Amino acid sequence: MSPSRRLLVLLAVAGAVPLVEAAILVRIGFVSPRALAPQATAVWPYDTYHDLRWVFVYHNSWLTFALGLLAAIALRGALSAILVRLAWPAEVPRPPLGELLRRNLGIAALTALIVAPFAAMSFAASAVALSWFVFVSLGPMIVIAPFLQRMSVGPGGWRGLPSAELFGWSLLDLVVLSVAGGLVWSAGSGWTPVVALGAGMVNGLLWNRTVRAALIPQHVRLARAPVTPIVVVLAMAAPLVVQILQAPPTGTTDTFDPPIFDRPLAASVPYAVILLAGHDSAYDGREAADPRVRRFSYAGIDADGRPLPYSSRSTRQSLTRSALLLAAQIDVLHRRTGRPIALIGESEGAMVARTYLRDRPGSPVQVLMMFSPLARPGRVYYPPPEANSGWGIGTGWLLRGLFGVINLVSASDHTPDEPFIRSLIDDAPFYRYRTMCPVPGVRVIAFLPTVTAVEAPPGPYTGIPVIEVPAFHASFLGRATVSNEMVDFLSGQNLERPRREYGVMQRLGSAWQAPPLTITLNPVWRERLPPGQGSFLQQRLCA
Structure with missing residues (x-):
């Protein structure tokens, strides 16, 4: 297949998956998460971030949680192998599809492990409506993105620093996904799949340039140093550092003085x-x-x-x-x-x-x-620790583990099961809508x-x-x-x-939120649903 033909196929594949996701969301009338659709073919690790947020919100047992994770990893690895193969520059010898598939399945599993805490933080942001969880979930991924992108194309990608070009394409990817999410959300229902298709095709171009930048760097700095593992560990420690910095000073007696x-x-x-x-x-x-x-x-x-x-x-x-x-x-x-x-x-x-x-x-x-x-608040749910099932059960235990680690290294002793937090998610129909x-x-x-x-x-x-x-x-x-x-x-x-910029910021941030759990799916919420609320409506405020 000629390079130009491969590029056309790459654009078609990268555009088709967001198109399908957006079309399904439009068909069922689920407005809120449409901004996530362009990330379905995003470059590592934003594609995995997309997958995990869906899995973390929409599972209601340990079995569905495990199956969802395995399916997400397998499908992501296969799709990424295809995209990498189609984006492979003609002047570089291309490995067999089987080798690329094995590598990308491994990278998909590794990326899921790395991204899981950040996806859980995005989930927490939807539970308590605090923006710092969004920033904590997104910031470290911006740092590790070019490192993971190198690992997906070659066996030595875990050593050395990515090139400045690769860093540039990675940052452009973040901007594109933010803008694309806002455009997809803003488009009318009839145009939403079309805009998602266009956003996916832009993803294809980014795959083309990112794979090339990862394979043909001008010069690899620190070529023998295991830079990627070090950067990943530091990035994963970011939530711990933020929590420590946020802890009130020891001996504080009055922290509110208007x-x-x-x-x-x-x-x-x-x-x-x-x-x-x-x-x-x-x-x-x-x-x-x-x-x-x-x-x-x-x-x-x-x-x-x-x-x-x-x-x-x-x-x-x-x-x-x-x-x-x-x-x-x-x-x-x-x-x-x-x-x-x-x-x-x-x-x-x-x-x-x-x-x-x-x-x-x-x-x-x-x-x-x-x-x-x-x-x-209350856009997602996880059951109390004594429950054996319930929407978000696996994510709830992941959050408990994350907060447990944070508590070990800081002066904090917070848990995701504090009565205040449980108030917000147990009575979500009121706090979410009224x-x-x-x-x-x-x-x-x-x-x-x-x-x-x-x-x-x-x-x-x-x-x-x-x-x-x-x-x-x-x-x-x-x-x-x-x-x-x-x-x-x-x-x-x-x-x-x-302020005029408020609505713009809403749209740019929409791509980085977890999809909301629909009210009527959750038995805990169903009986508290305000009159007139629908199961897949984005919102019926003050109904």
């Missing part, structure tokens, strides 16, 4: 205010500067109604338990001041406040301000860091006013502008400030 806590309330504010800190916060029992302002305590109140000091461990209790404690503190403050209540919650604190308002209509609360709320929805009789607003755009599928995500702030999660509550807007809203002003 300006409104240390200043008297403006005369224009007619409410008493309760401030709710987020996960892993701590409180030393200090009183606010204004007697109309109180800190919510995850440990409850004393006999005089004052919030008790608490440690970060107290924030790990279930949202239902925290909402019950909040109810008692609201009642005390409302009776003492005679004023309606405004709740200002950050991260987990916002979820506690939203849970309270779900369960207690007609409460004294008239204002809810949510800072960095978890906008779309967190960002109006509450009758309550003025609600959400302040969202723009980084949340990569946490959830694109499209409508809110039924309430939002102010989008260029920031990371839970990092902007003390800003002067935000503090002024907080007082303005408490004083009765209506605010809203969306």
